Amino acid sequence: MTVAPYQSDLFKRCKEIYGFLSDCQRQATHDQHAKLANLTVPIRAVEPWLALQYLEDTYPIHFYYSTAQYTLLGLGITITQQTSGPNRFERMQQFVDVWKRRILSSNQSGPIIKPYFLCGFTFFDQTAVDSLFEAAQVFVPQLQIRQSNNQTTASLNYLIDDSVNITRIVEDIRRRLQTLETAAETANHHTSLSSALKTPKVIRDVGNFEKMVSSVLPTLNSPTLHKVVLADALDVLSASHFNIPASLKALGTAYSDCYVFSLSNGQGPVFMGASPERLLSITATADGKRLTTDALAGSAPRGNTSKTDQLIAKQLLSNPKERYEHQVVVEFIVEQLIQLGLKPEFADSPQLLQLANIQHLHTPIQAALPHSLKPLDLVKMLHPTPAVAGLPRLTASQLLKATESFDRELYASPIGWIDANGNSEFIVGIRSALIDGRQARLFAGAGIVAQSNPRRELAEVKLKLQALLGSLM
Numbered sequence: 001m002t003v004a005p006y007q008s009d010l011f012k013r014c015k016e017i018y019g020f021l022s023d024c025q026r027q028a029t030h031d032q033h034a035k036l037a038n039l040t041v042p043i044r045a046v047e048p049w050l051a052l053q054y055l056e057d058t059y060p061i062h063f064y065y066s067t068a069q070y071t072l073l074g075l076g077i078t079i080t081q082q083t084s085g086p087n088r089f090e091r092m093q094q095f096v097d098v099w100k101r102r103i104l105s106s107n108q109s110g111p112i113i114k115p116y117f118l119c120g121f122t123f124f125d126q127t128a129v130d131s132l133f134e135a136a137q138v139f140v141p142q143l144q145i146r147q148s149n150n151q152t153t154a155s156l157n158y159l160i161d162d163s164v165n166i167t168r169i170v171e172d173i174r175r176r177l178q179t180l181e182t183a184a185e186t187a188n189h190h191t192s193l194s195s196a197l198k199t200p201k202v203i204r205d206v207g208n209f210e211k212m213v214s215s216v217l218p219t220l221n222s223p224t225l226h227k228v229v230l231a232d233a234l235d236v237l238s239a240s241h242f243n244i245p246a247s248l249k250a251l252g253t254a255y256s257d258c259y260v261f262s263l264s265n266g267q268g269p270v271f272m273g274a275s276p277e278r279l280l281s282i283t284a285t286a287d288g289k290r291l292t293t294d295a296l297a298g299s300a301p302r303g304n305t306s307k308t309d310q311l312i313a314k315q316l317l318s319n320p321k322e323r324y325e326h327q328v329v330v331e332f333i334v335e336q337l338i339q340l341g342l343k344p345e346f347a348d349s350p351q352l353l354q355l356a357n358i359q360h361l362h363t364p365i366q367a368a369l370p371h372s373l374k375p376l377d378l379v380k381m382l383h384p385t386p387a388v389a390g391l392p393r394l395t396a397s398q399l400l401k402a403t404e405s406f407d408r409e410l411y412a413s414p415i416g417w418i419d420a421n422g423n424s425e426f427i428v429g430i431r432s433a434l435i436d437g438r439q440a441r442l443f444a445g446a447g448i449v450a451q452s453n454p455r456r457e458l459a460e461v462k463l464k465l466q467a468l469l470g471s472l473m
């Protein structure tokens with residue numbers, strides 16, 4: 001069945017959709033387990049952040065993930081799994097593997113965008129009782145909007161077993177696509193959002209950070225700890241509610257090289273940000289699978305003029321303390337990949353990743369991947385890297401947990417997606433904030449080594465916080 005753009009003839013195609021879903025139901029009955037029916041439709045071009053603006057009340061749960069190449073918006077939940085504990089990555093990979101095999105896509109001649117498994121993990125594998133997010137959550141959305149190369153598609157996902165009423169599902173598809181069409185049309189005609197940059201009141205500042213850094217320096221002079229990444233939280237209160245879609249748009253404009261993301265827990269709170277750090281991406285091609293991961297650590301501000309900027313960049317590249325902070329991350333990642341039997345490829349010296357407000361030392365690391373290695377096997381090995389925890393990993397994680405005065409929850413955690421073809425991408429949830437109505441808690445951290453200067457580390461954290469604060473609408 002071919003569905004024409006903008007669903008112009010979708011309504012005529014209800015019979016074919018009915019046929020496809022009935023087929024799914026027959027297979028579900030035969031195999032004695034539910035199937036995940038997936039239907040893709042090209043839709044009217046709409047910016048996913050705008051679609052979110054119009055649909056966030058209909059679908060309280062959302063997942064937004066945007067890069068320079070594509071944007072993904074997942075709305076609602078068709079299937080989900082949550083867990084916690086040291087085996088959380090294995091359990092979630094099993095969930096993905098089981099459901100990947102149960103996907104049935106409508107075999108149209110148009111695009112088939114199979115469902116994405118959308119994933120959010122907290123920094124630690126256990127969460128407090130009052131935690132806003134699960135230690136591990138993976139879900140397939142009800143509605144998935146994907147925009148890339150000027151093409152926008154909507155995929156609808158349904159759980160089909162022998163108890164569902166196919167006629168009702170066809171009706172539901174019609175209704176959802178109609179709502180989407182209306183939203184796209186309305187959104188495209190009202191592009192100016194009535195949202196302005198917020199200048200919220202600071203409720204809790206990061207003034208304690210300097211003291212915190214000083215308190216860990218003696219431990220860093222011992223041979224048992226080489227680096228710890230300490231973070232702090234800035235709490236602000238605004239006169240009116242923060243506007244998530246408008247903030248996503250603003251972040252995408254200000255930090256076009258970053259991964260702009262948001263993840264809601266369905267009850268109001270939303271974790272969002274613009275992270276420059278990729279934990280991994282896996283691309284599956286006919287020749288095999290390829291992994292790319294980033295060692296990103298070592299920071300300096302951008303200069304006000306191109307001359308000062310170049311000077312700062314040069315100093316960053318040759319600063320022994322920053323290079324050490326960076327090298328620790330490269331070596332850790334390389335060792336973890338070697339332990340998995342991979343042959344990592346990387347340059348001897350870092351390059352620069354220059355963002356609007358800050359620049360970092362950056363070493364991309366690549367490796368060919370055997371088919372047996374799954375995305376979450378790699379996430380398990382890599383998270384948390386010494387870019388966000390420290391080295392050795394366990395000692396550093398224990399120290400930061402004991403030292404920091406807030407719960408990291410999703411800050412610096414793996415957030416990303418896995419598709420049904422084995423492609424995957426996870427980022428590290430830094431340059432992020434937890435938004436709840438008029439309140440926002442912004443997070444930022446810095447790598448601390450024996451040579452660290454507490455005042456400079458505070459300045460780095462403030463710089464990182466300022467960048468995010470400047471895009472909250």
Ligand SMILES: C=C(O[C@@H]1C=C(C(=O)O)C=C[C@H]1O)C(=O)O
Binds near residue numbers: 231277299448464
């Ligand atoms: C921990 C953060 O950033 C990390 C720490 C860096 C550093 O210490 O130089 C640089 C990039 C990130 O890996 C953060 O932004 O919160």
